Amino acid sequence: MGQKINPLGFRLGTTQDHHAIWFSQPKNYSEGLQEDQKIRDCIKNYIQKNMKISSGVEGVACIQIQKRIDLIQVTIYMGFPKLLIEGRTRRIEELQLNIQKELNCVNRKLNIAITRIPNPYGNPNILAEFIAGQLKNRVSFRKAMKKAIELTEQADTKGIQVQIAGRIDGKEIARVEWIREGRVPLQTIRAKIDYCSYPVRTIYGVLGIKIWIFREEE
Numbered sequence: 001m002g003q004k005i006n007p008l009g010f011r012l013g014t015t016q017d018h019h020a021i022w023f024s025q026p027k028n029y030s031e032g033l034q035e036d037q038k039i040r041d042c043i044k045n046y047i048q049k050n051m052k053i054s055s056g057v058e059g060v061a062c063i064q065i066q067k068r069i070d071l072i073q074v075t076i077y078m079g080f081p082k083l084l085i086e087g088r089t090r091r092i093e094e095l096q097l098n099i100q101k102e103l104n105c106v107n108r109k110l111n112i113a114i115t116r117i118p119n120p121y122g123n124p125n126i127l128a129e130f131i132a133g134q135l136k137n138r139v140s141f142r143k144a145m146k147k148a149i150e151l152t153e154q155a156d157t158k159g160i161q162v163q164i165a166g167r168i169d170g171k172e173i174a175r176v177e178w179i180r181e182g183r184v185p186l187q188t189i190r191a192k193i194d195y196c197s198y199p200v201r202t203i204y205g206v207l208g209i210k211i212w213i214f215r216e217e218e
Contacts, residue, residue, distance in 0.1 A: 007186060007195040007212060015192045015218060022067035035103060036065050039074060042099050050091070061123040072105070075113045079120020121148075122155025124211040128198035131162070131209055135200055141168050145179045152181075152213065159183040159214035166207035183214055190218040 008016050024032045040063050047060065059080035066073040096110050103110075120126050127148050134144035145162045152160045159182030167174050185191045192215040200207050 007193050011189055011193070014189050019062060020065045020067075022065070032067070038102050039063070039065060039072075039099055042102050043074075043076060043095065046095050046098060059120060059126055059129075061117050061120070061125050070108055072103075072108055072110045073113070074099075074111065075115055077115050077117050079117055079123060079126045119155035121151035122157055122213065122215075124194045124196035124213050125198070127152060127213075128196050128209045128211050131164075131211075132198060132200035135164075135202055135207060141177060142179075145177075148211075149179065149181045157182070157213050157215055159212075161212040163210040164207055165210075167204045168207065170204040184212050185214065185217070186212065188217065192216050192218065 012018065020036050022032060043063060044060065059078045060076065061079055062077040064075040064077070066075075092112055092114075096112055099112075100110055117123060121130070130151070131144050131148050134147070135141060141164055145164070148162055149160055159180070161178060161180040161184045163176060163178040165174065165176040168177060184193070186193065194211075194213045194215065196211055198209040198211075200209060
């Protein structure tokens with residue numbers, strides 16, 4: 001079971017919560033889902049286009065969306081919030097305007113909050129962005145994975161598994177390479193495991209990065 005289902009969906013209601021909190025009628029559900037995706041895409045595109053990111057890591061760990069009848073509350077969890085906090089008022093207002101234009105919401109208020117997460121390299125999304133940046137810069141995939149594990153060990157985790165699939169190093173035949181450090185009990189529901197699947201475009205094609213991080217067990 002641990003290899004056949006998304007680790008986050010497998011643990012919803014026990015150790016994981018939804019990243020989108022809202023209710024709607026069944027006929028309006030698809031519209032609400034598309035609205036969430038537009039918000040997430042708008043935030044990521046704004047950070048990519050307007051921030052000078054030297055390390056190649058955007059630092060967005062999670063985007064949580066809560067909706068009410070007259071309010072949309074968006075909370076951006078970041079490992080490096082300086083990317084948005086520098087010139088905070090202007091940038092957040094500009095981001096709010098971009099989202100409002102994209103959603104064309106007139107009767108609802110939009111609030112954006114930024115929350116810093118401790119130990120950013122203990123988050124799989126930020127770690128996957130780091131590995132993707134290394135692969136784009138022609139760094140050896142083994143070196144990139146070992147460096148990612150070193151960064152995660154500093155974040156006080158109990159185990160990590162990193163997997164890269166595709167035409168690694170430009171080889172003709174696609175393959176899967178992975179490395180594990182510590183325990184990663186995927187079949188235990190009470191185990192708090194963070195997971196992400198991240199595609200990266202290289203000159204050889206698209207590679208898929210998957211990361212499992214085991215934090216603790218309830």
